[in-house]
Amino acid sequence: MMKEINLRLPSAVEKCSTSPGPKRRRGSHTPSYQLKQSVTIDKLPDKLLLHIFSFLRRSELGKVARVCRKWRLLAYDSRLWTRVSLRPDYSGLHVYSPEVLQALxxxxxGSTLRYIEIPSDLITAPVLHELANKCPALRYMTLDFSNAMQLHDFNDLNAFPCNLRSLCICLSEVIFLEGFMRRIYSCLSSLEVLHLIGTFELSSESxxxxxxxxxxxxxxxxTPNLKVVNLYGITFLDDTHIELLASNCIHIECLALNFCLRVKGSSFKNLIQRCKKLRTLLLHHAGVEDDHMTSVxxxxSAIHELDLTSTELSAQCLENILLRMPGFTYLGLGYCEFFNDKILEKLMEKNKFSRLHALDISHTHALSENAIYQLIQTHGQNLRGLMLAGKPKLTENFWLNAIPYLKNIRICVLGTANGWFLKMQSRIHVDQIIEAFAQNCPRLERCEIQWDPDTIRFSDKSNKFIDHIRLRCPGLKSFTLSDGEYYEMVKSNFERADRVKVVRTCTNYTTSIVSLLTNYNDLLFN
Known part of the structure; x- marks a missing residue:
C-alpha cells in the first residue's frame, strides 16, 4: 500500500540519505528505481509524522488511517484528538449514535481531550458520564440544543465534567432546559467563561x-467565578437578568449583550457599582435607551472597551456617556447616526483617545471628512484597527493623505459598497491606495476595500502595485475585495505566489476589528 503514495523527499536529500554501500568500481551505478524506493515518507520518525498529521482536519485523519497499519495507529493517537467538534453544520464530524460516541x-x-462540541442528539446521560469519568483534562464544552425537537431523559444523570473553564450552550426557541440544568448546576463552580447563544437570527419580530x-x-x-459572559441574541433576556448576574458574579471583566433587544440599560447602574473589574461592555444592536444610559x-467604571454599534442613542446621550468614561482602547460606533464632529472634538480635547488602538466609525454620516482626518493625524500612529466604511465622501485623496499616519495598522476597512445606489460620481484610483498601504503599513494583516467594480479604476500597471503590497506586507492574511475584474487580477497574482487563501470577496467574507478585543479568544463561539 505504501508504494501507491510514494511521497519522495527532495532529490538532494535522497542523495544524502542513501546509505553508502561497499565501494563500487568506476562506471557502476545503482538503478534509479532503487534510489526512489530507498527514501520515502515511511522512513520519517513517528514523532515527525505525528506533527505533520496535527495540521490535518479530523475528517482527514479518518482517511489517513486507511493507508496502512502504522498510519492508523498514528492517526488515532489521542494527542491528535484534543479538540473535537461533532457538529457537521460547523465543519465537525458526524457521529451516528450516542453509543458510538461513548466508545470513541x-x-x-481519553485523558487528553480538552475541547468538545456536541449536538443535541448526542447529549445523553451515558455520554456525559463517560466525559466526566474519562476526560479529566476537558476544559471547553459546547452543548448545542438549537435544533433540538426533544430532549433525552436526564433523570439518571449524576456526573458531569467538573473542571470546565468555558461552557457554551446554544439555546432552542421552545425546548426548556431546566430539567437538564438542574442536574449539572453543582458542577459549574469552576466556570470562568459562559456563552448562552440565543435564537435572534432564526426568530422574527412578529x-x-x-x-x-x-x-x-x-x-x-x-457560577461565582465568571469573568467573561456572552449573552448573544437571547430574545427573552432583559435588565432583570443582568441585575441577577451582577448580584453574584462580581468578578465579571467582559460582558457581551449583542443583539439582545430587550436590554434597555436600567440594570447598568447596579452592574457598574457591583462589578468593579468590568473592562469590556459590548452592546452591538442592543435596545439601550437614552434615559437609562445617562443615569449610569x-x-x-473601569470600562475601556465599548461597542455601541447600531444603537439608537441620541447625540446628547452619546456625549454624556462617552465624555464621562475614563478613556478608550477599543470603541465601536458604527451606524451611530448621531455621533458628530462636536462629540469627537471633545473626546480628543479630554484626551480620551490617548490609548486608543481600535476604532469603528463606519456609516457615521454626521462625521465630516476634516474631523476624521484630524483624528487620524493625531492618533493614527497608535491605531491597530480602523473601520471607515460607508463614507462616500472619503475618496482617493483622503486615503492617500491619511494612510501615512497609520504606521502600525493591522486591520483596515475602507470604501463604500453599493456605489451605484448612492450615485457616486467620482471614481477611485485603487492602485495609489494599494501602493500607499505597501509603503507605509508593513504590519498590515487584514484589509477590506468595499468599493464596487464600477467605482474603482485601475491600470495596466496594477500588477506591479499588487506585487508591492504582497511583498512589503508579508503578514497579510486577508485581502477582501468586491467581486469583479480587479478582484480576479489580485487573486491570480497571489495564487501565482502560492498564497491561495488570502484574496477573498465581500460577498462571502467580512472584516472586523473584534479580534483586537482583550478577551477575543474567550468570546469566540460556533
Missing part, C-alpha cells in the same frame, strides 16, 4: 410567544 470517548479521546428556556437566576448562583455613573 474511551478509545480515541413572533409574540417568547419563552424563557433557561433559568439564568439559578446559573448565577452556581460611568465615571466610576
Amino acid at each position: 470517548i474511551g478509545i480515541r479521546f 413572533e409574540e410567544d417568547i419563552y424563557e428556556v433557561i433559568n439564568i437566576s439559578k446559573i448565577k448562583a452556581h 455613573p460611568w465615571e466610576t
Whole structure:
C-alpha cells in the first residue's frame, strides 16, 4: 500500500540519505528505481509524522488511517484528538449514535481531550458520564440544543465534567432546559467563561410567544467565578437578568449583550457599582435607551472597551456617556447616526483617545471628512484597527493623505459598497491606495476595500502595485475585495505566489476589528 503514495523527499536529500554501500568500481551505478524506493515518507520518525498529521482536519485523519497499519495507529493517537467538534453544520464530524460516541470517548479521546462540541442528539446521560469519568483534562464544552425537537431523559444523570473553564450552550426557541440544568448546576463552580447563544437570527419580530428556556437566576448562583459572559441574541433576556448576574458574579471583566433587544440599560447602574473589574461592555444592536444610559455613573467604571454599534442613542446621550468614561482602547460606533464632529472634538480635547488602538466609525454620516482626518493625524500612529466604511465622501485623496499616519495598522476597512445606489460620481484610483498601504503599513494583516467594480479604476500597471503590497506586507492574511475584474487580477497574482487563501470577496467574507478585543479568544463561539 505504501508504494501507491510514494511521497519522495527532495532529490538532494535522497542523495544524502542513501546509505553508502561497499565501494563500487568506476562506471557502476545503482538503478534509479532503487534510489526512489530507498527514501520515502515511511522512513520519517513517528514523532515527525505525528506533527505533520496535527495540521490535518479530523475528517482527514479518518482517511489517513486507511493507508496502512502504522498510519492508523498514528492517526488515532489521542494527542491528535484534543479538540473535537461533532457538529457537521460547523465543519465537525458526524457521529451516528450516542453509543458510538461513548466508545470513541474511551478509545480515541481519553485523558487528553480538552475541547468538545456536541449536538443535541448526542447529549445523553451515558455520554456525559463517560466525559466526566474519562476526560479529566476537558476544559471547553459546547452543548448545542438549537435544533433540538426533544430532549433525552436526564433523570439518571449524576456526573458531569467538573473542571470546565468555558461552557457554551446554544439555546432552542421552545425546548426548556431546566430539567437538564438542574442536574449539572453543582458542577459549574469552576466556570470562568459562559456563552448562552440565543435564537435572534432564526426568530422574527412578529413572533409574540417568547419563552424563557433557561433559568439564568439559578446559573448565577452556581457560577461565582465568571469573568467573561456572552449573552448573544437571547430574545427573552432583559435588565432583570443582568441585575441577577451582577448580584453574584462580581468578578465579571467582559460582558457581551449583542443583539439582545430587550436590554434597555436600567440594570447598568447596579452592574457598574457591583462589578468593579468590568473592562469590556459590548452592546452591538442592543435596545439601550437614552434615559437609562445617562443615569449610569460611568465615571466610576473601569470600562475601556465599548461597542455601541447600531444603537439608537441620541447625540446628547452619546456625549454624556462617552465624555464621562475614563478613556478608550477599543470603541465601536458604527451606524451611530448621531455621533458628530462636536462629540469627537471633545473626546480628543479630554484626551480620551490617548490609548486608543481600535476604532469603528463606519456609516457615521454626521462625521465630516476634516474631523476624521484630524483624528487620524493625531492618533493614527497608535491605531491597530480602523473601520471607515460607508463614507462616500472619503475618496482617493483622503486615503492617500491619511494612510501615512497609520504606521502600525493591522486591520483596515475602507470604501463604500453599493456605489451605484448612492450615485457616486467620482471614481477611485485603487492602485495609489494599494501602493500607499505597501509603503507605509508593513504590519498590515487584514484589509477590506468595499468599493464596487464600477467605482474603482485601475491600470495596466496594477500588477506591479499588487506585487508591492504582497511583498512589503508579508503578514497579510486577508485581502477582501468586491467581486469583479480587479478582484480576479489580485487573486491570480497571489495564487501565482502560492498564497491561495488570502484574496477573498465581500460577498462571502467580512472584516472586523473584534479580534483586537482583550478577551477575543474567550468570546469566540460556533
